[in-house]
Amino acid sequence: MRVRRVGASALLIECRGGEQVEAWRRELWRRREAGELQVAEIVPGAHTILLDGVDPGLVQELVTWPPPDSISRDQGPLVEVPTVFDGEDLADVARIWNVSGPEAIDLLAGTEFTVAFCGFAPGFAYMRGLGEKFGVPRLDTPRPRVPTGSVGLAGEYCGIYPTASPGGWRLVGRTAKTLFDVREEPPALLGPGTRVRLVPA
Structure with a gap:
């Protein structure tokens, strides 16, 4: 450190x-x-x-503080996100992982993600959980418009687009869940430390 x-x-x-x-x-x-x-x-x-x-x-x-334990004892809140796994890039992701489409869905649905940090757009959470072994490269050419609620992968992260925007993540599914609402407190549903499960819908 x-x-x-x-x-x-x-x-x-x-x-x-x-x-x-x-x-x-x-x-x-x-x-x-x-x-x-x-x-x-x-x-x-x-x-x-x-x-x-x-x-x-x-x-x-x-610099004098002892290093904190990397093993989490304080579990963050769990948010379940109903997800339809029909993304345009799901087949490519399965190929990169060397698994079938259904196996890729099982892997995504069986992973408990943790929000590492937020950025890119209000309410966009970078979620860890898959690990480097299942990292996937971004698209060579970003899409000019990714629909709201799209679930994507890039590197070792999983993310959900809170609003429509350009993006180069590989899309594996979509959700109708609202991720960012300025009328709520906090406005972002997924903050650092939050645990997330993608539940097949």
């Missing part, structure tokens, strides 16, 4: 990978809830965590 100052009131924790990011995110949230950490925002990424609104002097304290 490496900690760097960013601007006047932010710190960036650089981690080895997604598991270490998730471990530190849980630990930082725990310390904030316990009143041990004063911070405005904790923003996880693929390999980093940004702490915004903190005393830059915290950098010296952070």
Whole structure:
């Protein structure tokens, strides 16, 4: 782990990978809830965590903290997402995985995903769970429009498009579940740490 100052009131924790990011995110949230950490925002990424609104002097304290356990003991909330597995790229994904179409669906439906971080668009959650073994490359040419609710894969991540937008992820299914609503609190259904299951609909 490496900690760097960013601007006047932010710190960036650089981690080895997604598991270490998730471990530190849980630990930082725990310390904030316990009143041990004063911070405005904790923003996880693929390999980093940004702490915004903190005393830059915290950098010296952070490096003395023991590394958090990478094995999750605090389970996040579970959200089940009804999914129709009929994506345009499902056959290609099955071919990349060297399995049949039904086996690919069983693998996706049998995986408990965890939201690692959010980005790209409001409410778009990058979900880990498949692992690098089942990583798939993005499309060579992104689609100009991916429909709302499309379930896609890119690299080791699974994601669901909360709104229609361009995108290069390989589409494996779709859902009618609302993922982002400004009238809700929080607006995004899937936040970091949330567990997600794609339930065949």
